[in-house]
Amino acid sequence: MAPGWREKGIGQALTSRLIECLQKSNAKEVFLYVRPENKVAVSFYQKLGFEIVETIKHFYRNGDDAYSMKKGA
DSSP: OOGGGTTSSHHHHHHHHHHHHHHHTTOOEEEEEEOTTOHHHHHHHHHTTOEEEEEETTOSTTSOOEEEEEEEO
């Protein structure tokens, strides 16, 4: 999220709504991928109940790694 829009609850509301929709679709787990150096995003997702399950080497086209994060739906 762009810095000027952070800390307003928008990202949390959108992500929570997405998880609600997935629960209604009987999803058991939700996965996402984020760059490890993106500490703001990692912290945000952890606060929403996501856990880091693995580091995937060279995940992005430019060779950057990614965290795979999971939350039970």
